[in-house]
Amino acid sequence: MVLTIIIVAIIAVIAFYLIGVYNRLVSLRNRFQNAFAQIEVQLKRRHDLIPNLVETAKGYLSHERETLQSVIEARNSAAAGLKAAAANPGSAKAMAELGGAEGALSQAMGRLNVVMEAYPDLKASENMQQLSEELTSTENKVAFARQALNDSVMQYNTYRQSFPPVAVAGMLGHGEDASFLEFEDSAQIQSAPKISF
Secondary structure (H helix, E strand, O other), rough: HHHHHHHHHHHHHHHHHHHHHHHHHHHHHHHHHHHHHHHHHHHHHHHHHHHHHHHHOOOOOOOOHEEEEEHHHHHHHHHHHHHHHHOOOOOOOHHHHHHHHHHHHHHHHHHHHHHHOHHHHHHHOOOOOOOHHHHHHHHHHHHHHHHHHHHHHHHHHHHHOOOOOOOOHHOOOOOOOOOOOOOOOOHHHEEEOOOOO
């Protein structure tokens, strides 16, 4: 009888421990998925602003179609990368593709900025100034959201990799680390790009 009680008590302790580990892993995973949702909102806003910027610039940059086209292509690639990453936040492949696409978009925007420097009328345009301010604000929000996402991913990975959760995480459906969102353009990691028209 005493042996049965001890065995049942040990099983209960193990069960409660596994439930606790599972609940903590789910909580941390939900936290980084929510953080990804926040960056997704900001990246969508960024992607929505870019066509307006290009349309405003078209009238002034009629002979710079190649530059404008490269910005639109980079924007479309980044939007597709965002959609793929949203389907599986934390996936190493999806995060790498999104980071690469966002880096390419930043580079295209940088080239557009260089071209626009030669057009004082465009820089003085009220519409262009407003779009520039909105884009700069959005870039800052993207940087903060990316930092929050990466902090949440780090917390999840740290808990998942620590002992004893690492021994049971795979059995509980948490077998892989979540991936950080890193942009290829190292300057973008440090600060938002400077867009001035």
